Amino acid sequence: MTSISKFDHTNCGDCPIRHRAVCAHCDTDELEDLEEIKYYRSFEAGQTIIWSGDQMNFVGSVVSGIASLTQTMEDGRTQMVGLLLPSDFVGRPGRDSAPYDVQATTDLVMCCFRKKPFEQLMSDTPHIAHRLLQMTLDELDAAREWMLVLGRKTAREKIASLLSIIARRDASINQKGNTGPIVFDLPLTREAMADYLGLTLETVSRQISALKRDQVITLEGKRHVTIPDMGRLMEEAGDDTDGGFLV
Amino acid sequence: MTSISKFDHTNCGDCPIRHRAVCAHCDTDELEDLEEIKYYRSFEAGQTIIWSGDQMNFVGSVVSGIASLTQTMEDGRTQMVGLLLPSDFVGRPGRDSAPYDVQATTDLVMCCFRKKPFEQLMSDTPHIAHRLLQMTLDELDAAREWMLVLGRKTAREKIASLLSIIARRDASINQKGNTGPIVFDLPLTREAMADYLGLTLETVSRQISALKRDQVITLEGKRHVTIPDMGRLMEEAGDDTDGGFLV
DNA sequence: GTTTCCACTTGATCTCGGTCAAAGCATCTA
DNA sequence: TAGATGCTTTGACCGAGATCAAGTGGAAAC
The missing domain is CATH 1.10.10.10 (Winged helix-like DNA-binding domain superfamily/Winged helix DNA-binding domain)
Known part of the structure; x- marks a missing residue:
């Protein structure tokens, strides 16, 4: 947050995530090596990105399109537990397996980072860890607001x-x-x-x-x-x- | 996690949170000044600890008893969005106001830290920030699991x-x-x-x-x-x- | 042009859980 | 001892939303 504002973002171009998530463009101002652990992935509507329980070897942000987080019961009942719109972040630094399915609800482009280097980056760069904590707290708030919707509306x-x-x-x-x-x-x-x-x-x-x-x-x-x-x-x-x- | 294990916890005594949350006893091994920003608070069953929207000037862990996080609609419908059992952490480092009511469901003892010094501590002590991120991710998982319960069961x-x-x-x-x-x-x-x-x-x-x-x-x-x-x-x-x- | 999809709409019926009401039961107070 | 008071149980009834089923409409495929 504070550290972002001193950089020039006029070159951020197609990166919509620069003020919400960990942004490759923004951070390369101070971290030259970030560019090399970053890559883009595209998915088609309906495609499953990660199955619940799978190894998750990347983290990333949605650039365009919509992804959903879904939990499933044995008998097939499903509940979407999160909706990822452009600029939202997905990933569990420090965790290996995904606790829910991640699916592309529409055609989707994600900006990904390999997990291990990203974790390294996090411990080297306190402000990234701090931003990630803030984002996770936001997600927690959103999840809890949604609990009110599910339970009482x-x-x-x-x-x-x-x-x-x-x-x-x-x-x-x-x-x-x-x-x-x-x-x-x-x-x-x-x-x-x-x-x-x-x-x-x-x-x-x-x-x-x-x-x-x-x-x-x-x-x-x-x-x-x-x-x-x-x-x-x-x-x-x-x-x-x-x-x-x-x- | 890693940094905790090298300390001796035989003196942790009444602190049940030592292996889950930020623990005053454990961290004082390396942080002499932590003890002075720590204090205990007791609440009676039914007492509201924080109202939604209030300034929240502390963070802390539940030592004994149960606290609940509750959201309320204008017409009075309420939904509990979290249950805090002993060792659970409550607080929003970096945030000022609470997004929901926090209530003592039973008689309750909390181990509190004043927020500002705690935030300072967090930025000085990466492993505490890291543990807090892990705990927040756990809470997020729990909240999402509960969304399945609320929506489909x-x-x-x-x-x-x-x-x-x-x-x-x-x-x-x-x-x-x-x-x-x-x-x-x-x-x-x-x-x-x-x-x-x-x-x-x-x-x-x-x-x-x-x-x-x-x-x-x-x-x-x-x-x-x-x-x-x-x-x-x-x-x-x-x-x-x-x-x-x-x- | 028509067939086949697929997402969506609409209708008829059923059922789970909500609502309203009364009563049980333990603890505290007078 | 008799009220209160607060938590809980149980009953009768009702309605929002689920289920089952049929039909619509538009776009792609043949």
């Missing part, structure tokens, strides 16, 4: 919560202002939404139809969403609306 | 999951062997269990009665639980049973 509130999260993240990347309608494409199938929300895909479909009927959202096609009034959506989600929607 | 499975978590933690402290029946006292009211499981207290009560009827558990009084067959309980919880129950 109605189906309608769950859908509204998911839409508001996606809208928020999308808006913070694509638009700067926080007034007026928000427009985005849903990056998830109804089934993926159901997996994330602890619902069935039929219920997801019904509730989206209901929100459309009640003019909380507008749909063009199945995926293109317009939110005319973000405050209204957040009320539907059961969140308090003060403080605006940009986190 | 039935009421009966939820109760069995909670019992198995408490039994596991209790057993790892009180007994060394992992065979034979497990006996413990439920440290939570039916209402607290319901808050943790995303259920109502009536459903909790009914499902506990059902597990008793089906001889998965035995109850003496309302709180004293015997688990004759841990494998059976884990089946009821929908977890895979291989690997034993001691994590």
Whole structure:
């Protein structure tokens, strides 16, 4: 955080992660050798990146696309436990095996670092370790907020919560202002939404139809969403609306 | 972890957290000044330690008793998002305000550190920062496992999951062997269990009665639980049973 | 052009868990 | 001894969401 700000980021170019995650471009200002442990990987929608229990020999950030973390029970019931949007980090420094499946929900590009050199880097570079701790604490907060969604919200509130999260993240990347309608494409199938929300895909479909009927959202096609009034959506989600929607 | 093992812990005495958390006794071997930023605090059952949004000027570990992390919606619905058993750590180094209420569920003793000196300690002492990252990653795993419970398990499975978590933690402290029946006292009211499981207290009560009827558990009084067959309980919880129950 | 997919929608019915209500039971107080 | 009080149990009923099933619509494949 502090150490980042003194560097010039005009060359960061395609790296969207520079202010959230450990960024190759930014850190190469002070760490020439980082560039060589960094590489990009592409995945197709639906592809599994890591199976639960597998060795995980890299860490990385999402550059574009969406990845999901999923837990599965023996009888096949699944629950998505995390959604990785661009700039989100995945990896367990100090751990060997993944505790859940990681899948590409859409076509996906990740910026990866081999794990061992990254761990070395972390112990050599305290500010990277510090940023990683902050990011992990953020993820923990997000996971706990989602526990409230899963445990206590109605189906309608769950859908509204998911839409508001996606809208928020999308808006913070694509638009700067926080007034007026928000427009985005849903990056998830109804089934993926159901997996994330602890619902069935039929219920997801019904509730989206209901929100459309009640003019909380507008749909063009199945995926293109317009939110005319973000405050209204957040009320539907059961969140308090003060403080605006940009986190 | 590595750095701990070379010290003698025979004087750790009443500090149950020495191998899991940041331990005052252990770290004073190398850090004479730690002792002076450490202090103990006691709370009564039901007392709120921190309100959501409050300034949080300390971090610490649970020495005895149980604390809970709870999120609340405007209309009063609540969801417990974390359960802190002895040796668990609470605190957000680098953050000022708490994102949820912290409450003493039973009478509680905590080992606290003032936040600022602790943060200083962290940046001076890489291995403490490293341990804290590992602990946070563990918490994140636990939170995500709980998302599966909240999102996909039935009421009966939820109760069995909670019992198995408490039994596991209790057993790892009180007994060394992992065979034979497990006996413990439920440290939570039916209402607290319901808050943790995303259920109502009536459903909790009914499902506990059902597990008793089906001889998965035995109850003496309302709180004293015997688990004759841990494998059976884990089946009821929908977890895979291989690997034993001691994590 | 039509067939085949696949993601999605909608309807009918069922069920698990929530809601409302009453009562049991142990501990504390007067 | 009799209330209180707080935690728990149990019953009756209801409804949100699951399940089962049929149908829609658009894009790719033949």
